[in-house]
């Protein structure tokens with residue numbers, strides 16, 4: 446891995462972060478692979494669990510051991526962590542992933558303790574901001590804390606950081622798409638609408654319904670200084686677009 450010397454300083458890594466977030470930090474720092482590749486969760490895993498970080502030598506996933514003592518062979522380089530630290534990092538990956546089993550097939554143990562989504566639209570919103578070349582960002586909008594009473598949380602694009610939308614606005618927009626006042630694109634059972642509205646339905650069930658209806662929703666960038674809620678900023682990509690009749694009702 447090379448590091449661009451002009452890059453900005455690393456911020457301290459807090460505990461329990463996801464590998465994807467670490468990879469994004471590295472990208473921001475200008476870290477690239479020896480062939481110029483951008484770090485991703487898999488390469489970060491490979492680097493973190495590589496025995497060489499603690500000075501051990503390995504070949505094709507097997508530690509080299511001194512035949513006389515059975516102790517690991519040490520390389521001729523400065524280790525960046527102690528063997529104990531390296532073991533501790535490896536222990537956060539599932540069994541078998543200890544430097545032998547690499548990459549995306551090695552889920553971290555902490556992954557299972559990941560909290561469930563707490564917001565209705567998490568994972569369904571994509572960034573509609575345009576890049577200078579005219580292409581659309583389509584980065585995932587992730588929920589984060591908002592700054593106002595009206596928007597205690599917002600969904601923001603993590604890729605380009607140029608698009609965010611009030612959390613309650615986006616959730617309400619999704620709800621309006623699912624249960625339009627007039628005839629809309631979908632017609633879900635009335636009983637479903639009632640359970641949704643009454644508060645009987647849990648977040649998980651609501652999210653399942655959303656997933657069954659939309660592939661995702663593209664969020665257009667808001668207009669600066671415009672404070673009224675524009676629900677049309679959330680543009681649905683219907684899962685069954687091919688089955689939506691010209692009248693707008695799912696056949």
Ligand SMILES: [Zn+2]
Nearest residue numbers: 572582602605
């Ligand atoms: Zn974006």
